[in-house]
Amino acid sequence: xxxxxxxxxxxxxxxxxxxxxxxxxxxxxxxxxxxxxxxxxxxxxxxxxxxxxxxxxxxxxxxxxxxxxxxxxxxxxxxxxxxxxxxxxxxxxxxxxxxxxxxxxxxxxxxxxxxxxxxxxxxxxxxxxxxxxxxxxxxxxxxxxxxxxxxxxxxxxxxxxxxxxxxxxxxxxxxxxxxxxxxxxxxxxxxxxxxxxxxxxxxxxxxxxxxxxxxxxxxxxxxxxxxxxxxxxxxxxxxxxxxxxxxxxxxxxxxxxxxxxxxxxxxxxxxxxxxxxxxxxxxxxxxxxxxxxxxxxxxxxxxxxxxxxxxxxxxxxxxxx
Amino acid sequence: xxxxxxxxxxxxxxxxxxxxxxxxxxxxxxxxxxxxxxxxxxxxxxxxxxxxxxxxxxxxxxxxxxxxxxxxxxxxxxxxxxxxxxxxxxxxxxxxxxxxxxxxxxxxxxxxxxxxxxxxxxxxxxxxxxxxxxxxxxxxxxxxxxxxxxxxxxxxxxxxxxxxxxxxxxxxxxxxxxxxxxxxxxxxxxxxxxxxxxxxxxxxxxxxxxxxxxxxxxxxxxxxxxxxxxxxxxxxxxxxxxxxxxxxxxxxxxxxxxxxxxxxxxxxxxxxxxxxxxxxxxxxxxxxxxxxxxxxxxxxxxxxxxxxxxxxxxxxxxxxxxxxxxxxxxxxxxxxxxxxxxxxxxxxxxxxxxxxxxxxxxxxxxxxxxxxxxxxxxxxxxxxxxxxxxxxxxxxxxxxxxxxxxxxxxxxxxxxxxxxxxxxxxxxxxxxxxxxxxxxxxxxxxxxxxxxxxxxxxxxxxxxxxxxxxxxxxxxxxxxxxxxxxxxxxxxxxxxxxxxxxxxxxxxxxxxxxx
Numbered sequence: 001x002x003x004x005x006x007x008x009x010x011x012x013x014x015x016x017x018x019x020x021x022x023x024x025x026x027x028x029x030x031x032x033x034x035x036x037x038x039x040x041x042x043x044x045x046x047x048x049x050x051x052x053x054x055x056x057x058x059x060x061x062x063x064x065x066x067x068x069x070x071x072x073x074x075x076x077x078x079x080x081x082x083x084x085x086x087x088x089x090x091x092x093x094x095x096x097x098x099x100x101x102x103x104x105x106x107x108x109x110x111x112x113x114x115x116x117x118x119x120x121x122x123x124x125x126x127x128x129x130x131x132x133x134x135x136x137x138x139x140x141x142x143x144x145x146x147x148x149x150x151x152x153x154x155x156x157x158x159x160x161x162x163x164x165x166x167x168x169x170x171x172x173x174x175x176x177x178x179x180x181x182x183x184x185x186x187x188x189x190x191x192x193x194x195x196x197x198x199x200x201x202x203x204x205x206x207x208x209x210x211x212x213x214x215x216x217x218x219x220x221x222x223x224x225x226x227x228x229x230x231x232x233x234x235x236x237x238x239x240x241x242x243x244x245x246x247x248x249x250x251x252x253x254x255x256x257x258x259x260x261x262x263x264x265x266x267x268x269x270x271x272x273x274x275x276x277x278x279x280x281x282x283x284x285x286x287x288x289x290x291x292x293x294x295x296x297x298x299x300x301x302x303x304x305x306x307x308x309x310x311x312x313x314x315x316x317x318x319x320x321x
Numbered sequence: 322x323x324x325x326x327x328x329x330x331x332x333x334x335x336x337x338x339x340x341x342x343x344x345x346x347x348x349x350x351x352x353x354x355x356x357x358x359x360x361x362x363x364x365x366x367x368x369x370x371x372x373x374x375x376x377x378x379x380x381x382x383x384x385x386x387x388x389x390x391x392x393x394x395x396x397x398x399x400x401x402x403x404x405x406x407x408x409x410x411x412x413x414x415x416x417x418x419x420x421x422x423x424x425x426x427x428x429x430x431x432x433x434x435x436x437x438x439x440x441x442x443x444x445x446x447x448x449x450x451x452x453x454x455x456x457x458x459x460x461x462x463x464x465x466x467x468x469x470x471x472x473x474x475x476x477x478x479x480x481x482x483x484x485x486x487x488x489x490x491x492x493x494x495x496x497x498x499x500x501x502x503x504x505x506x507x508x509x510x511x512x513x514x515x516x517x518x519x520x521x522x523x524x525x526x527x528x529x530x531x532x533x534x535x536x537x538x539x540x541x542x543x544x545x546x547x548x549x550x551x552x553x554x555x556x557x558x559x560x561x562x563x564x565x566x567x568x569x570x571x572x573x574x575x576x577x578x579x580x581x582x583x584x585x586x587x588x589x590x591x592x593x594x595x596x597x598x599x600x601x602x603x604x605x606x607x608x609x610x611x612x613x614x615x616x617x618x619x620x621x622x623x624x625x626x627x628x629x630x631x632x633x634x635x636x637x638x639x640x641x642x643x644x645x646x647x648x649x650x651x652x653x654x655x656x657x658x659x660x661x662x663x664x665x666x667x668x669x670x671x672x673x674x675x676x677x678x679x680x681x682x683x684x685x686x687x688x689x690x691x692x693x694x695x696x697x698x699x700x701x702x703x704x705x706x707x708x709x710x711x712x713x714x715x716x717x718x719x720x721x722x723x724x725x726x727x728x729x730x731x732x733x734x735x736x737x738x739x740x741x742x743x744x745x746x747x748x749x750x751x752x753x754x755x756x757x758x759x760x761x762x763x764x765x766x767x768x769x770x771x772x773x774x775x776x777x778x779x780x781x782x783x784x785x786x787x788x789x790x791x792x793x794x795x796x797x798x799x800x801x802x803x804x805x806x807x808x809x810x811x812x813x814x815x816x817x818x819x820x821x822x823x824x825x826x827x828x829x830x831x832x833x834x835x836x
Contacts, residue, residue, distance in 0.1 A: 032703025041706070041720070041744070042349070042426065049426045050742060056424050056476065085341040086424070086476050095497055151528055159535045166536050167529050168499060172333065172520055172829070175494065268525035273498030277525065281338070286703055 004314060005307075012303045019299040020074075020292070024067050027291055034083045034286040035059070057083055057288075070292060079296075080289035084281075089293040092278065099169055100262040100274040103193050108252075108259070110198040111205055116248070118202075119209020120241065126214055134206065142203035150196045150269045157192065165189050167271035193270045208248060216244035254309065257301040326805070326821040331518035331829035334541040335530050339498045339523045342481040345463035346418055346425045356501055356521055359817075360401075360486035361463030364392050364411065367726050369809035369816070371621070373457060377406065377464060377487065387452030387765045392460070394443040398510045400466045401491040408439045413467035417475055424476050430459035452763045454770060458727040489514045489818045498523050515805075515821035517831055537561060537828070540800040546608040549796045562798045567812055568621050569795040571723040572614050573677070574787040575668065575684065576747040581716055583666060590785035591632070592642035596691040597684055598634035603791050606679045611793040616778035617722070617730055620792060621810050623767065624728035624774035629782050639691045650692050657692035665694040670719040671705045677719050680790065684719075711742050718746075726811075728774055731758045734781065749786040802826040 034057065035050040054060045058069065073080060079089040118138070122131035158166035165171065171185050216222065217240050225239045262276025282290035340353035345361045348354045364378040375381070378392040398406040417423050418431045433453050438446040449456060466485055470478065484492050489511070490503035503519040522539065524530050531548065533539045535557065544553065549564060558564075575593075577584040584590060603611040618625040643649075648657040648664050656663040668684065670677040678699060685695040700709060709715045722733070732738050735758050738745040754777055761773035782789070799806070799813075805820045806813050822828075 031708045032701070033707050041710075041722075048432075049428060052421055052428070053424055053426075056422065081477060086347070086481060092497070147526075147528075151532070154529070154532050159532055162536070166532050166538060167524060168522065170496070170499070172331070172500065172502075172522075269529055271499075271522070271524040271526070271529055273496070273523070277498060284703070 001314070005311060008307055008310065012307065016296075016299055016303060020071070020296060021067070023295045024070065024292060025063070027286075027288060028063055030286075032286050033059075034288065070289075074296065079293040082282075082290045083287045084285050084290075089289045092290065093275070093293060093297065096262075096273060096275040096278050097260065099272055100276070101259060103190065103197060103272070103274070104259045104261075106190065106194045107198040107201060108255075110194060111201050114198070115202055115205035116209050116245070118206040120213050120236065120244075122206070122210040123213030123217060123244075124236065126210075131210070138203040138206050141199040144200065146196060146200055146263070147265050147269050149199065150192065150266070153192055153196065154269075164191055167269075169272055193266070193272060197266065205248065205251070208251060209244070212247045213240060213244040216240040219243070250309070254305065256305045256308075257298065260297075260301065326515055326819075327824040327827070328513075328515050328821070329517050329824065329829075329831050330802075330822040330827040331520055332516050332540050332803070332820070333520045333522060333538070333829075335522050335524040335533065335539045337523075337525050337527075340495075340501060340521070343484040343492065343495075343501075344465070344475065344478070344481040345484075345486075346414065346423070346427060346465065347475070347481065349426050352521075352523075356503070357463065357484065357486075358488075359490040359503055359519060360484050360488040360492055361465075362398075362487045363461035363463050364394070365457060365461050367461075367811055367815075369807070369811050371726055371811050373461075376461070377411075378460070381457070383457070383765050387454070387456075387763070388449050390447045390449075390456065390460075391440070392445045392447070394445065395510060396443050398487050399508060400468075400487055401485045401506060402466075402469070404466065404468050406464070406466075406487055407442045408445050409442075410464050410467045411445055412437060412439050413471065414462070414465045417465065417470075418462065422476075427462060430455065431462075452765070454762045454765050455727045455729040457765070458725070490519055493518070509818070512818060514818035516803075516817075518829065534558075534562070534798065537800070540803070541797060543795070543797045546606075546610045546796065548798075549610060550608045553798060558798070561801055563801050563806075564796070564798050565808065565813065566610060566794045566796050567808060568619065568810070569611075569793045570619065571721050572617075572619070572792040573680065573719070573721040573790045575790060576718045576720060576787045577785075578713060578716055578718075578746075579748045579750075579786055580713065581666075583664065583716070586646045587784055588642045588646040589648070590788070592639040592646070592691065593688065593693070594632050594785050594788050595635045595639035595642065596693070597687050597788060597790075599631065599790055601634070601687075602680055602683050605683060606676055607791070607793055610796060611791040614789050614792045615782045616789060617733065617781060617787075618728050618774065618778060619724055622724075622726070622728055623771055624778070626775035626778035628775075629779050636691055643691065643693075648692070655689075655692060656694050663694060664692065665696070666716040667696040667698050668717045668719050669698045669700055669705065669709055669715050671702045672699050673702065676793075677721075681719050710746050713741075713746060713748065728770075729758075729762050731762055734758060734777070747786050749781075749784075751780060751784065754780055802828070 035053045058066060070080070081087060082089050082092055118134050122134050125131060154166050157164040165188055169186070169189050171177070174182060174185060177185060222235060222240055225235045260275060262274035264276045264280040267274040267277045278290070279294050281287070282294065336352045336355070338350070338352050340356050341350055342348060342353055343357045343360065345354070345357040348357055362376045364376060365373050365381075366376040368374045377395055377398060379395050380393050382391045383389070384391065394408055394411070400406060415431060415434070415437050418425055418428055433449055433451070433456065434447055435450045436448045440446050464487065469485055470480060473480065482495060487510075489506055489509045491506045493502040493504045495501045500523065501521045505514045505517050507513045524533060530539065530542050531552070534542060549566065553562065553564060577590060579585065599613045603609060603613065612620060613631050614620060615629045615631050616626060643657055643664075647659045649659070650657045652658065656665070658664065668681050670681055678697070681697045685697060688695050710718065732744045734745060734749055734754055736745070736750040736755050739748045757773045757777050761770045761777070764770060795812070802822045803820050804822065805816065807816060809815060
């Protein structure tokens with residue numbers, strides 16, 4: 001087992017290297033320069049400024065050399081400094097992670113809490129009234145534009161009723177609150193974002209759950225269980241659910257890298273300091289160190305997720321080893 | 322009787338993007354400069370009537386025909402950490418501005434300085450290589466504290482996130498992509514501001530901004546013409562907010578690539594100008610909230626030539642001029658031709674600016690009536706700049722200039738500024754304009770400069786290297802509880818430290834406020 005893991009880890013290195021090479025050069029192939037954006041048609045900014053900035057950023061060196069330098073720094077876990085504000089790229093990414101991660105984790109929990117019962121109930125009587133009603137509901141949620149739902153809810157709860165804060169993650173005077181007020185304040189700010197992102201994500205998991213439950217309920221051991229005279233709830237929740245939920249666990253494993261992903265539209269509607277807006281801005285500003293850091297982290301996380309999934313399989317099924 | 326002004330409350334405004342740095346010599350975006358403008362002072366500043374007055378400098382003398390400027394500095398200024406401000410801070414700032422290792426975009430004006438001398442702790446003598454009129458305004462550049470930054474790498478210093486200045490407000494906290502908070506500086510040399518705190522929230526989405534206004538979560542925000550005319554025309558907004566329309570600081574134009582044979586003939590450019598009804602564009606796109614302009618200066622500037630009259634909208638005149646230039650609809654297909662080729666060109670503009678796209682569409686429609694076929698291409702900003710503007714790879718470009726108060730526009734119109742990356746990207750060349758531009762920046766006498774700029778204005782309007790379209794007004798909304806606001810030619814922000822809110826109307830507590 002250990003040698004398998006080591007083999008896989010070593011195998012991941014060339015893949016990661018390949019990803020960074022391709023993304024490094026593809027980003028540079030894209031038109032637009034970070035320096036031209038900083039002078040952005042300001043006549044006060046002279047031509048020499050752009051050249052000066054190129055030099056400071058190291059953009060005047062040949063591309064392959066820039067890559068080698070970047071790679072050299074990465075081995076020391078130095079992702080460089082962002083072009084747009086001169087701060088270490090890693091700091092900028094790390095300060096955005098808490099908001100994105102907590103919203104994603106909370107809505108994932110919320111989704112599971114709703115989607116699993118919905119899927120199970122729907123599977124008990126496929127095409128019954130409950131199943132049809134729920135299908136309609138989750139697909140409306142899935143199809144609804146996030147920004148539209150968000151704005152409607154903000155208008156209702158934030159403006160008309162005044163129950164919840166409209167946008168942001170903390171109140172303006174958050175620093176002066178005591179501990180419990182801080183917790184309450186954060187929770188109030190999280191209600192709408194978590195609700196909106198859960199509603200739109202409900203469809204997938206509840207449909208997976210439904211179909212895998214239908215499959216499980218037709219297995220011979222269910223007949224056995226029923227023949228033994230077990231109660232309906234015991235059959236469904238003890239025998240069927242345990243098997244039916246396995247595919248869901250796999251899906252969850254694969255969605256791990258997604259927990260650190262943020263949506264730009266979602267974040268800008270709620271004015272949240274998440275990771276999506278950071279990366280969007282990085283691309284628009286051609287902030288190369290920041291773009292490369294995010295690509296690198298994304299790739300590393302995905303590879304790690306795959307590795308974990310594979311290890312899980314290998315652990316279950318010795319033939320894969 | 323005027324009630325006594327109360328201290329307290331907070332001013333909360335929204336910005337679509339977060340500031341990048343608060344180090345004023347590295348700032349290149351509006352969000353950052355808005356905040357850092359509250360924290361720092363330059364030697365000079367503009368007063369409410371757009372005249373230069375002293376800020377950190379009490380007064381100045383211009384000597385030797387403009388070659389030498391001597392600044393006499395205020396002696397009663399201290400940095401936010403209590404340290405005294407003196408001439409060595411100004412010298413330090415100057416050295417950093419011309420240091421090639423510093424990522425500042427503002428070195429240009431300061432590279433003209435021949436020598437910089439500190440005569441005593443509060444007197445500075447700046448000598449220029451040649452007289453340079455915009456030099457005086459360039460000393461509005463904020464001054465940095467030498468005692469803090471002396472041994473630091475400015476590009477990477479924490480100073481950019483925790484600045485220390487001399488301004489009316491002190492830096493308090495910054496939560497990235499959320500908000501920046503400033504606190505009144507009790508020992509500000511002019512006077513302690515009445516309003517305790519300034520809070521800049523980052524709200525990228527326009528719809529969210531509007532909802533926040535409705536919940537009174539924001540005190541001020543720029544608004545669109547549609548919001549100004551219609552959406553804020555409600556009882557709620559009338560009760561709690563005050564709307565402002567003030568002269569803007571920029572203009573929108575259609576620039577022709579003058580190296581393109583189609584636009585070489587002045588009569589063609591004049592014809593196109595006759596074919597477009599600018600007032601119609603303003604009425605449709607800005608709902609009337611803008612002004613027709615005829616030249617490259619702001620209408621309230623002393624450089625603007627009011628005697629230049631805008632050509633009327635006149636299609637027959639446009640057709641006649643095109644005909645004179647050899648463009649005629651010979652085959653009756655509705656498009657004018659010359660040597661068998663139809664007059665067709667592409668207008669490019671940048672993505673993300675709905676206003677410009679609408680303007681381009683109106684131009685397209687109007688020029689079709691004159692027999693000229695127009696295509697529109699909308700390009701992402703960064704690509705727009707590097708691939709199209711810098712490489713002169715365009716026929717006509719729809720863009721805007723944001724103008725500084727100092728009218729010197731040598732970089733935009735002088736024939737030496739046509740190189741890649743420079744700002745005369747329409748490649749305008751006129752010897753008279755060239756020499757006027759040089760003369761105008763070599764004298765400090767405003768009356769004399771006025772003559773030069775008005776002449777330039779007249780020549781440029783006649784030659785039509787740009788079709789000047791309009792100057793949009795600056796529209797914004799402000800919570801009604803703020804008192805002491807006196808709109809002036811420069812805007813309303815100039816007397817911010819005198820704004821105040823009645824104690825019983827204050828919305829934010831003076832929690833933990835320490836002077």
